[in-house]
Amino acid sequence: MIGAARSPLMWVVHLSVLLLVLIWTLPTAGLLISSLRDKDQLAVSGWWTALSSSTRNDVFRAPTAEAQVERDGKFVISGNVRDSDAGTISAFGISSREPVAFKAGETADLSDGAKLTVQADGSFEIVSDTSMEGARGQRIFFTASTPPRFTLDNYREVMNASGIGASFINSLTVAIPSTIIPILIAAFAAYALAWMEFPGRSLLIAVVVGLLVVPLQMSLIPLLKLYNGVGGFLGVPAKTYMGIWLAHTGFGLPLAIYLLRNYMAGLPREIMESARVDGASDFDIFVKIILPLSFPALASFAIFQFLWTWNDLLVAMVFLGTGNNELVLTGRLVNLLGSRGGNWEILTASAFITIIVPLIVFFSLQRYLVRGLLAGSVKGG
Amino acid sequence: MQQLFYAILTMAAGVLACVAYFFGTNWILDKIFPSKGLSGAQASKNLRITNAIRPWLFLGPALFALTVYLVYPVIESVWLAFHDKSGQEFVGFRNFIWMVNDGEFRQSIFNNFLWLLVVPAAATFFGLIIAALTDRIWWGNIAKTLIFMPMAISFVGASVIWKFIYDYRAEGSEQIGLLNAIVVAFGGAPEAWITIPFWNNFFLMVILIWIQTGFAMVILSAALRGIPEETLEAAVIDGANGLQIFFKIMIPQIWGTIAVVWTTITILVLKVFDIVLAMTNGQWQSQVLANLMFDWMFRGGGDFGRGAAIAVTIMVLVIPIMVWNIRNARKEMGGH
Amino acid sequence: AELKFKPGEDSKFNWASFEEFKKGHDLKGQTLTIFGPWRGEDQALAESVLDYFREATGADVKYSSSENYEQQIVIDTQAGSPPDVAILPQPGLIGDLASKGYLAPLGEETQKWLLDNYAAGQSWVDLSTYAGKDGTKALYAFPYKIDVKSLVWYVPENFEDAGYEVPKTMEDLKALTEKIVADGGTPWCIGLGSGGATGWPATDWVEDMMLRTQSADVYDKWVKNEIPFTDAAVTGAIDEFGWFAKNDKNVDGGAAAVAATDFRDSPKGLFSSPPKCYLHHQASFIPSFFPEGTVVGQDADFFYMPPYASKPDLGNPVLGAGTLAMITKDTPASRAFIEFLKTPIAHEVWMAQSSFLTPFKSANKDTYANGPMKKQGEILLGATTFRFDGSDLMPGKIGAGAFWTGMVDYVGGKSSADVAADIQKAWDAIK
Amino acid sequence: MTGLALKNISKSYGAVDVIHGIDLDIRKGEFVVFVGPSGCGKSTLLRMIAGLEEISGGDMFIEGERVNDVPPSKRGIAMVFQSYALYPHMTVYDNMAFGMRIAKETREEIDRRVRSAADILQLTKYLDRLPKALSGGQRQRVAIGRAICRNPKVFLFDEPLSNLDAALRVATRIEIAKLNEAMADTTMIYVTHDQVEAMTLADRIVVLSAGHIEQVGAPLELYERPANLFVAQFIGSPAMNVIPAKIITAGQQTTVELVGGKRDTLDIATATSEAGKIASFGVRPEDLRIADGEDFLFEGTIAIIEALGEVTLLYIEGLVANQPIIAKIPGILDVARGAKVRFTADRAKLHLFDEAGKTYRR
Amino acid sequence: MTGLALKNISKSYGAVDVIHGIDLDIRKGEFVVFVGPSGCGKSTLLRMIAGLEEISGGDMFIEGERVNDVPPSKRGIAMVFQSYALYPHMTVYDNMAFGMRIAKETREEIDRRVRSAADILQLTKYLDRLPKALSGGQRQRVAIGRAICRNPKVFLFDEPLSNLDAALRVATRIEIAKLNEAMADTTMIYVTHDQVEAMTLADRIVVLSAGHIEQVGAPLELYERPANLFVAQFIGSPAMNVIPAKIITAGQQTTVELVGGKRDTLDIATATSEAGKIASFGVRPEDLRIADGEDFLFEGTIAIIEALGEVTLLYIEGLVANQPIIAKIPGILDVARGAKVRFTADRAKLHLFDEAGKTYRR
Ligand SMILES: Nc1ncnc2c1ncn2[C@@H]1O[C@H](COP(=O)(O)OP(=O)(O)OP(=O)(O)O)[C@@H](O)[C@H]1O
Numbered sequence A: 001m002i003g004a005a006r007s008p009l010m011w012v013v014h015l016s017v018l019l020l021v022l023i024w025t026l027p028t029a030g031l032l033i034s035s036l037r038d039k040d041q042l043a044v045s046g047w048w049t050a051l052s053s054s055t056r057n058d059v060f061r062a063p064t065a066e067a068q069v070e071r072d073g074k075f076v077i078s079g080n081v082r083d084s085d086a087g088t089i090s091a092f093g094i095s096s097r098e099p100v101a102f103k104a105g106e107t108a109d110l111s112d113g114a115k116l117t118v119q120a121d122g123s124f125e126i127v128s129d130t131s132m133e134g135a136r137g138q139r140i141f142f143t144a145s146t147p148p149r150f151t152l153d154n155y156r157e158v159m160n161a162s163g164i165g166a167s168f169i170n171s172l173t174v175a176i177p178s179t180i181i182p183i184l185i186a187a188f189a190a191y192a193l194a195w196m197e198f199p200g201r202s203l204l205i206a207v208v209v210g211l212l213v214v215p216l217q218m219s220l221i222p223l224l225k226l227y228n229g230v231g232g233f234l235g236v237p238a239k240t241y242m243g244i245w246l247a248h249t250g251f252g253l254p255l256a257i258y259l260l261r262n263y264m265a266g267l268p269r270e271i272m273e274s275a276r277v278d279g280a281s282d283f284d285i286f287v288k289i290i291l292p293l294s295f296p297a298l299a300s301f302a303i304f305q306f307l308w309t310w311n312d313l314l315v316a317m318v319f320l321g322t323g324n325n326e327l328v329l330t331g332r333l334v335n336l337l338g339s340r341g342g343n344w345e346i347l348t349a350s351a352f353i354t355i356i357v358p359l360i361v362f363f364s365l366q367r368y369l370v371r372g373l374l375a376g377s378v379k380g381g
Numbered sequence B: 001m002q003q004l005f006y007a008i009l010t011m012a013a014g015v016l017a018c019v020a021y022f023f024g025t026n027w028i029l030d031k032i033f034p035s036k037g038l039s040g041a042q043a044s045k046n047l048r049i050t051n052a053i054r055p056w057l058f059l060g061p062a063l064f065a066l067t068v069y070l071v072y073p074v075i076e077s078v079w080l081a082f083h084d085k086s087g088q089e090f091v092g093f094r095n096f097i098w099m100v101n102d103g104e105f106r107q108s109i110f111n112n113f114l115w116l117l118v119v120p121a122a123a124t125f126f127g128l129i130i131a132a133l134t135d136r137i138w139w140g141n142i143a144k145t146l147i148f149m150p151m152a153i154s155f156v157g158a159s160v161i162w163k164f165i166y167d168y169r170a171e172g173s174e175q176i177g178l179l180n181a182i183v184v185a186f187g188g189a190p191e192a193w194i195t196i197p198f199w200n201n202f203f204l205m206v207i208l209i210w211i212q213t214g215f216a217m218v219i220l221s222a223a224l225r226g227i228p229e230e231t232l233e234a235a236v237i238d239g240a241n242g243l244q245i246f247f248k249i250m251i252p253q254i255w256g257t258i259a260v261v262w263t264t265i266t267i268l269v270l271k272v273f274d275i276v277l278a279m280t281n282g283q284w285q286s287q288v289l290a291n292l293m294f295d296w297m298f299r300g301g302g303d304f305g306r307g308a309a310i311a312v313t314i315m316v317l318v319i320p321i322m323v324w325n326i327r328n329a330r331k332e333m334g335g336h
Numbered sequence C: 001a002e003l004k005f006k007p008g009e010d011s012k013f014n015w016a017s018f019e020e021f022k023k024g025h026d027l028k029g030q031t032l033t034i035f036g037p038w039r040g041e042d043q044a045l046a047e048s049v050l051d052y053f054r055e056a057t058g059a060d061v062k063y064s065s066s067e068n069y070e071q072q073i074v075i076d077t078q079a080g081s082p083p084d085v086a087i088l089p090q091p092g093l094i095g096d097l098a099s100k101g102y103l104a105p106l107g108e109e110t111q112k113w114l115l116d117n118y119a120a121g122q123s124w125v126d127l128s129t130y131a132g133k134d135g136t137k138a139l140y141a142f143p144y145k146i147d148v149k150s151l152v153w154y155v156p157e158n159f160e161d162a163g164y165e166v167p168k169t170m171e172d173l174k175a176l177t178e179k180i181v182a183d184g185g186t187p188w189c190i191g192l193g194s195g196g197a198t199g200w201p202a203t204d205w206v207e208d209m210m211l212r213t214q215s216a217d218v219y220d221k222w223v224k225n226e227i228p229f230t231d232a233a234v235t236g237a238i239d240e241f242g243w244f245a246k247n248d249k250n251v252d253g254g255a256a257a258v259a260a261t262d263f264r265d266s267p268k269g270l271f272s273s274p275p276k277c278y279l280h281h282q283a284s285f286i287p288s289f290f291p292e293g294t295v296v297g298q299d300a301d302f303f304y305m306p307p308y309a310s311k312p313d314l315g316n317p318v319l320g321a322g323t324l325a326m327i328t329k330d331t332p333a334s335r336a337f338i339e340f341l342k343t344p345i346a347h348e349v350w351m352a353q354s355s356f357l358t359p360f361k362s363a364n365k366d367t368y369a370n371g372p373m374k375k376q377g378e379i380l381l382g383a384t385t386f387r388f389d390g391s392d393l394m395p396g397k398i399g400a401g402a403f404w405t406g407m408v409d410y411v412g413g414k415s416s417a418d419v420a421a422d423i424q425k426a427w428d429a430i431k
Numbered sequence D, E: 001m002t003g004l005a006l007k008n009i010s011k012s013y014g015a016v017d018v019i020h021g022i023d024l025d026i027r028k029g030e031f032v033v034f035v036g037p038s039g040c041g042k043s044t045l046l047r048m049i050a051g052l053e054e055i056s057g058g059d060m061f062i063e064g065e066r067v068n069d070v071p072p073s074k075r076g077i078a079m080v081f082q083s084y085a086l087y088p089h090m091t092v093y094d095n096m097a098f099g100m101r102i103a104k105e106t107r108e109e110i111d112r113r114v115r116s117a118a119d120i121l122q123l124t125k126y127l128d129r130l131p132k133a134l135s136g137g138q139r140q141r142v143a144i145g146r147a148i149c150r151n152p153k154v155f156l157f158d159e160p161l162s163n164l165d166a167a168l169r170v171a172t173r174i175e176i177a178k179l180n181e182a183m184a185d186t187t188m189i190y191v192t193h194d195q196v197e198a199m200t201l202a203d204r205i206v207v208l209s210a211g212h213i214e215q216v217g218a219p220l221e222l223y224e225r226p227a228n229l230f231v232a233q234f235i236g237s238p239a240m241n242v243i244p245a246k247i248i249t250a251g252q253q254t255t256v257e258l259v260g261g262k263r264d265t266l267d268i269a270t271a272t273s274e275a276g277k278i279a280s281f282g283v284r285p286e287d288l289r290i291a292d293g294e295d296f297l298f299e300g301t302i303a304i305i306e307a308l309g310e311v312t313l314l315y316i317e318g319l320v321a322n323q324p325i326i327a328k329i330p331g332i333l334d335v336a337r338g339a340k341v342r343f344t345a346d347r348a349k350l351h352l353f354d355e356a357g358k359t360y361r362r
C-alpha cells in the first residue's frame, strides 16, 4: 500500500502508535525499573522517582561506642551516613521528632554531652570529651538528595538461586512439546473441520467453542484421579512429562482448533481444488498446501500456547513432580518468595527473567505473520 | 548437560510419536483400502470408505484429548453440581437454588455482564487498531513486541505491576502508585481505586484489556495481512482514504477473525479469575463468577457441589456464543 | 547435606534426643514426601531441620511447596495422590480433610504427649482434634512452628525521643494512642491489604480483642458459631478494633488507607524519618518485612498486646497461629516423621535460626537465636490461655472469606452490626 | 470408445439452476471445445467433470465407469483453472512438478517434463519465481504448464489462453494441438471465447447457452449449418447479421421479403405451410460484398468504418433500427462515412430461420 | 493539452528491471492502447500510472502536474484490474457503487449509474450476488462496471474483455468506444491482446516489448508501416510471414533474393550501401493470394489447412525450415494437404527489414 505510505497523515499514525505503545509499556516499564531498584525503596517511593535525583529522609545508625577512637584527647566515632550511594546531605537530626533540625555542617549536641557533626558529603563525627558508652549506636536522621541508583542485586539473587538452570531446562521440556503437539493435532483437526465433508461437522465446531469455556480448575481433580489410575495400572508414575504434555495439549486444543479452523476456512478453495485435481489426497493437501499456507495462524497460536505453558504453574504443580528434574521455572521462582509472598524485588526481577524466553519466541515467530502469502494464487474474487 | 540431552530426547520422542501417528494411520488406511491400481468399482468403493474414515483419523487425537481433558471433567462437574459439598449425596437442584438466592452470586453475574460488555470489545478494538496502524510503519514490529509484552509477563509479574499502578497512600504522603501520583500531580486527592465499589470493576478490567490486547493484535494482524492486497489497491483507486479502506474494505474482510477474537476473549472473560483473585479477591463488590467458583471449590476444603454449580452456570452462559458460531460456520460453508 | 549444627557440638542442643531417635529409626531406601506452606527463606530453614531427619533415618525426604498449596492439597488428596505428610496452617482445612477421610489419626499416645509436653497442652490437643470420616473425633494433626499474634511492634528510640512508655494495660495503650495524636503524631500503622487475602490482619485484631473482652469459652463458641456473629460480644470486639482503626487520626493515612495498604508494607512506616507511626499490631513473623538491616531488639521491639486492667479474670490470653503436620499417607516414614517432631532437637535446630517459636517445654529456650525470639517464646510458654487464630478455625468460606470481606467493609465505613449480620448470613448459608 | 459420457447432467446452486440436463458423449481422444456466452455454465460443467462440483442430477461416466462419487484425484484429469489457482507458496517449478511428485514420478522425469513444458510456454526464466512475481499471462502459462506436465486421461482447459498475446496464443494453441495429437488416448475438453481457437482446435464444438446444449458439431458444420439463430450468431465474429423477414412463398425455394421491402429468393426448401410466417434472414458479415449493379440484397448508409488493416468493417444503418448491419470487406477500403452502399452476397451463403429461431435446413 | 506524460519512466523489482525508460505523451481525451507480449510490462506501466507501483526512475505528469508522489486516490483515475480485484464481501451492486459512495454522490445518481452500467454489461440479474457466485466473465464485467460508473480523468483498462465471449466483447467494446466519445476529456489507456480491440478502439497504439516502446502510432500506421520487424510481426494475426532474404541491388527499387532462390523487386528505396546485406522479407498472411500464373512470390507445400469458415489458413512448408509460412485465404477453400501451391501478393504490400529488424521505409 504505497498510497497510504505516502499519505500526509502518516505522522498521525506514528503518533497514535507511539501513544498506544507508551500506554501499554508504561506499567511494564515500572516493573522493569522496580526490578532494578533497591528493595527497601520499592515500597517507599514511586518507581518513576528512581529516574531522577530525589530527596530522601533516612536514618543511619552510627557504630557503637566500641568503634570510638581516641584522637587529640577526644573520643571520636566517625563514618559516613551514606552507605554506598553518592548524594548530598542537606540536613540532619538526632531525634525522630526533629529529623531536619540541623543543616549539613552544623553541630548538634547529643544528650550525653557529645557533639555530632554531619558534613554535606555524609561524613560524620561524634566527638566527646569522655569515653562514650552504651550498646546502641547513635541514630542519625538525615535528608539527602540522591542521584538515580540502580542495582542488579535482585537479578543476581534470582539467577544465583540453586536449581534455576535445571528448572529452565525443565520448563523448556514442558513448554516445547506442549506447544508443538497441540498444534499438530489441532491443525489436522482444524483441516478436517474446515475442508472435509462428514456428518456432524458444524456440531463439532460448536462443541469446540463450548469447550473453550471449561475452567481449568474443574478438570484438575478428575484428571489427576485418572492419571493416578492409569499410572497405577501401568505401573508407571502418575506424574510424568508425557502426562503434562497431554494435559497442556488438552487444555490448549479448543483455542487451537478454533483459531486454525477459522483461518483455514478462509484459504481460497481453488488452490485446494487444484491440488485435488493434481491427484493429491487429503493428507497431501494438508501437508503440502494447507500447512505452509497456514503459517501465520500456526505461528500466532504457537506464540500463545508457548506463553501459556511457559508461564503456567498450576498445571505443572498438579501434573508434574517437584523434584529437581521436574520443577519448572515458575515453580522455582515462586519458591524464592517468602511464604507470605512479600518479596516484590524478587517478583519483579523474576518476572523479567521469565519474560525473555516468550519474547524471543514472539520475535522469532513474528516474521511468519507475513503479508501477501496468497498473492498471485487466484484471479477473481 | 545430561539433563539437557534427556530433555531434547524426550521432546523429540514426544513430537515424533505425534507425527508418526498421523503419517502412520494414513499409510495404514491407504494400505487396507487401496485405491491405486485397482479396478474401478473396487477402487471407488475403497475410496468412499477411506473418505469416510479419514476425517476421523484427522480428528481422532483431538477428539480423544478433548474428551479426556475437557468433556469428561465437564460431565463430572455437572454430576457434582447436583451433589453435596463432598460429592457424596444427591441434592437435586439445591445448589442452584442456593445460588440464585446468594447475593454474592447475583453480584458476580452483574459484574460479569459488565466485564463481558467492556473487555472483549475494548481488547478487540485496541488490538485491531494497533494491528492496523503498526502494519504501516517501519517500526511496527517493535511496537507490536512492546504491546505484546503484557501477554508474556507471568501472572505474578502482572499483579505486581498493577499494584504499583493502583497503590494508594494517604493524602499528603508520597504516592507510590502511578495513578494516584498523576492524580495528585494534577491537584486531585488520591483514591484507593480498587476499593471503590462498581468502579473498581473497571480498574480490574483495564488489567485484562491491557493483557488481552496483545492476543487480539497478533491474531488480527495475521488476518489483516491475509487480505488480498489487490482489493485494497482497488479501493485506493476508487478514491477511498485510509479510514474508509479500513472500515469498508479491511474490516468486512476480516470480520470472521474479529468474531473469533471477540468470542475467544469473551470466553476468557467468563473464565478469568486470577486478576480478581490477586487484586481484590472479590471484595469491595468486585466478585466475578469464575472467582466465586474457585472460592467455593478450593477455599478451606471446598464445596464441590456449589463450585460445580457455578461452573455449570458459566458453561451455560456460552451457549448463545456456541449457537452463533454454529450459524456462522454453516453460513460460511454454504457459501462456498 | 551438611548439618547446620554439628551433633554433639553445642551443648545448648538436646543432642541426646537426636541420637536416641537415630537409634530407633532406620528408613533407608524409603522416601518421604512432605508438602508444606514454607517457601523462600522458610523453606531453607525447614530443609535444615529435615536434614537431621535424613541424617537420622537415611530416608529420602522430598519437601515441596506451592503458591497455591491450599488448592493443591485439595486436588492431590481428592485425586488420590497425596504427599506422605502435609503441613498446613489452616485448622479449618485440616478438619475438612479429616472429615473426608484423607488423614490418618495420630493416636492416643501422641495426644498424651502433647498434653504433657506442650505448654497449655489442652489447647493444642483441642486444636488438633477433628471428627473423622465416621464422625469420631481423633487427633489428626501435630502443631509445629507457632507464631504469636498478640504483639505490638514499636521503635524503642522513637518512644524515647517522644518520651512514651510501653503500656502495660489496654487502658494505657488507648491513652498512649490518644497522647500521640495529641502530640501531633500518628499512633498506628495498619494495613489489611494482602492481595486475594485482603482483610485478614483485621481478623487478628478482632480475635485479640475478643480474648481481651470475653472469656476463652466465648471465643471457642464464637469460632464454632455457637454464639452468632451478631452477638454483642462479637460486635463489641469489632468495635474495639474500630476504636483504633476507624479513626482517621489514629492511623497513618487515615481510615481509608487501612484496607488499601498492603500488610507487608505497613510496618515500614515505623522506620521512616520522621516516623509515620509509632505502633504496629502484627504477629511474630513481621520482622521479615522490616527494612533490610533492622535489628529486632535494637531498631525495633515489641510488647505483648496488653489485657484490660478492668478485666483481670481474663488473665494473659495469647493469640497465635501456626502450622500443623498431618499424615496424609500412612507409611512408616510418615509415622517416623511425627515421632521426629516430638524430639527437642527438631525444634531447637529451627529455634536457633530464626522465625520459629514453640510451646514445647523440653526444647531449650536458650537455643533461641536472639533475645526477642526468646521473649516471644516465653510469652508462648507463659500463656495462661492460648487460642489459635479464630479465622483459621472457622470454615474456610467464613474465616478466609466472609470475615475478611466483612472487616474490609467495616473499615470502609459499615457498622459492626451490619458487618456481623453479613458474616452470619454467609455462615448460615454454608450450614 | 467413449471417453466421457454425460447423461442428463444438471446442477443447481441452491435455488439457481445453472445446468439443465446435459447429454453428451465424448470419444476417447477427442478434442471437444465448449463455447457459449459468459455465464452459461461452461466452467461449471468442467468443474463437474473434474469432480469439484457436486453433480445435482444425472450420471457421468469416464471410460465407462460411473464417476459421480469418485473424487477428483482418482478421475485421472488435469485441469487449467480459469482463475489459475496456482500454489502461492511454491515456485513456478514446484507448481508444475507438484502433480508429478504426488504421482511419485522419478526426479529426472519430473525435471525433464517441467523443463520441456517451461520451454514450450517460454517460462524457463521464471522457474524460480513465486506466482506473485509474475504477470497475468505468465501466471496463466504456469497453470497451463502444470496441466500439460501430467499424464491424465482427460484434460480440462478453462479459457487457458485468454491472457496471452496473439503470438504466444498461436504458439501455445499449436502446442496444445500437438499434445492432442501425440496423446491419442487423451480426451481434451477446452473452454474458450476465441473463435479461432475453437475452430482450429476442436474435433467437435459444443455450443452452450444458459445451461443447455444448443448444438454439437464439427467446427465447419457449426459455421455453415448452424442449428439455430443462437448458434448462427454465436459462431463467427462479428456475428451473423439478422434481418427480420417474412416468408412470401414457400417450397423448394423460398422467397422472403426483408424489412425495407426488398424481396429475395433463397435456395432453401420450406414447407408450404410456412408461407406468410415471420422469419429471420441471416447473412454473415464476411459474406457480404459491395454490389456493383442492380443485383443487391439491401442498401444502407455507412455509419461507422473500422479499418483493421487486413479487413474493414462497415456498419450499415437504415435497414433495422438501432441494429446496424455489419459488413466485413477484405483490405483497406476507400469509402466515406455517410455514403449509401448496396450489398450483395453469394446466394448459397444465406441463412433463414423460423420464428422460433430454428434453421430452415437447406 | 497533454493528459498524461511519461518522462523516462523506469521500474525495477529489486534486481529485475521491468520497465526501461519510457517516454510517452498522451493527449487529454486520447484513447491509447498498450499492446505487447505477455510479461513485457504493460500491467506494471498501468499500475505505475495509477500510483500503485512506486516509480523507480523518471517523472510522470497528469494534466501538467507531476504526480510521482501523488497518492492514487488523488490522481483521478479509474482502473480495471487484470485480476479483477473485486471486493469479495460486497455484492455486485455495492462493488460498483463503492467509488461513488466514497465520492459522496447522491443515492439516486449512484443507483442510476450502477443500473445503467449493469444494463450495458448484462449484469442486472446479478446485482445482488457476491463475486464468488459469479462466473469468470461476470466477474470481469463487474470490474469493468466498477470503473465505468465513475467519472475520472484517466481510465485504465487492463485486458478488460479477455474473459468475455465474442458477442459480449464486441458489445462492450462498442460501449467503451461510446464512453470515450461521450467523455471527450477523459484519457483512456487500454491494455489488450486482442488485435481487433486494439485496432478499433485506439487513437494510438503503443507497442511495448520487454519494458520499452517499439513504436507508437495510429492503428493503421502500425499495420501498414511497422517500424520494425517486432511490430510487424506483433500486429496482425496470424503474424506477418518473414522470409530471410538478401539484398541484391539497392536503390530506388530494391531487388531481394529470398531463400529458395526466387528474386523479386520491391518498390522500396534502400541506400546503395545496403546492397549485399542480409535482410528480412515480410508479407502478411492475408496479403497472400494463390498465384494463377508464373508471377509468384514463392512456392510451397500445404502442411496444415485450418478452415475457420470465414477464412482458411494454409500452413506452407518448404521455404524456411521449421517455420511454416501462413496464408489466410478468404472463404472455405478446396485444396488438399500436401499440394504444392504458388503464392503471390500485391507488390505494395510487401515489407523489407534490415538485418537489425528496422524497416526499410517505402
Ligand atoms: N514482484 C515482482 N518481482 C519481479 N518481477 C516481477 C514482479 N512482478 C512482475 N514482475 C515481472 O515484470 C514483468 C512485467 O510484468 P507485467 O505484469 O507488467 O506484465 P504484462 O505486460 O502485464 O503481462 P501480461 O500480459 O502477461 O499480463 C514480468 O516479466 C513479470 O515477471
Ligand SMILES: Nc1ncnc2c1ncn2[C@@H]1O[C@H](COP(=O)(O)OP(=O)(O)OP(=O)(O)O)[C@@H](O)[C@H]1O
Pocket (backbone or CB within 6 Å): B335, B336, D013, D016, D018, D036, D037, D038, D039, D040, D041, D042, D043, D044, D045, D082, E132, E133, E134, E135, E136, E137, E138, E163
Ligand atoms: N455459487 C454460485 N451460486 C449461484 N450461482 C452461481 C454460483 N457459481 C456460479 N453461478 C452461476 O452459474 C452460472 C455459470 O457459471 P460458470 O462459471 O459455469 O460460467 P461460465 O460459462 O464459465 O462463464 P465465463 O465464460 O464467464 O467464465 C453463472 O451465471 C454464475 O453466475
Ligand SMILES: [Mg+2]
Pocket (backbone or CB within 6 Å): D042, D043, D044, D082, D158, E135, E136, E137
Ligand atoms: Mg468460466
Ligand SMILES: [Mg+2]
Pocket (backbone or CB within 6 Å): D135, D136, D137, E042, E043, E044, E082, E158
Ligand atoms: Mg498484465
